[in-house]
Amino acid sequence: AAMNDQTQPRLALRVKAQREYFGLGKDFLERGIKNNPDRPQLYEALARLYREKYKDHRRASEFYARAAALPGAATYDRRFSAYELSYWEGHEREAYQRLRSLYDEGEQERLPTLISRLKFLED
Helix, strand or coil: CHHHCCCCCCHHHHHHHHHHHHHHHHHHHHHHHHHCCCCHHHHHHHHHHHHHCCCCHHHHHHHHHHHHCCCCCCCCHHHHHHHHHHHCCCCHHHHHHHHHHHHHCCHHHCCHHHHHHHHHHHC
């Protein structure tokens, strides 16, 4: 929304406002996790923030993994953690092993994105 603010004609100030909003969201989620460490949804939201806004695949993978380790976590959290790891340069081997392990768990894990990431890492 900050990038589309018609009242602010300068791009640099729109970018600055956008970064401030991202920081507020990150702070909000970190405080939420501190007060509710057993809520996988908060870790997922922080992982999405890192993935979509900061383009930080390492941190996104880490927070999806933390979410996956908690009771009540979504079944996709482990898979998303491996996906994000596969985008983190220098960790392709570990990502491949995790994705392959998920693939080997059975048909329910053999989703198109998982297969395409495996193929990409094999090349």
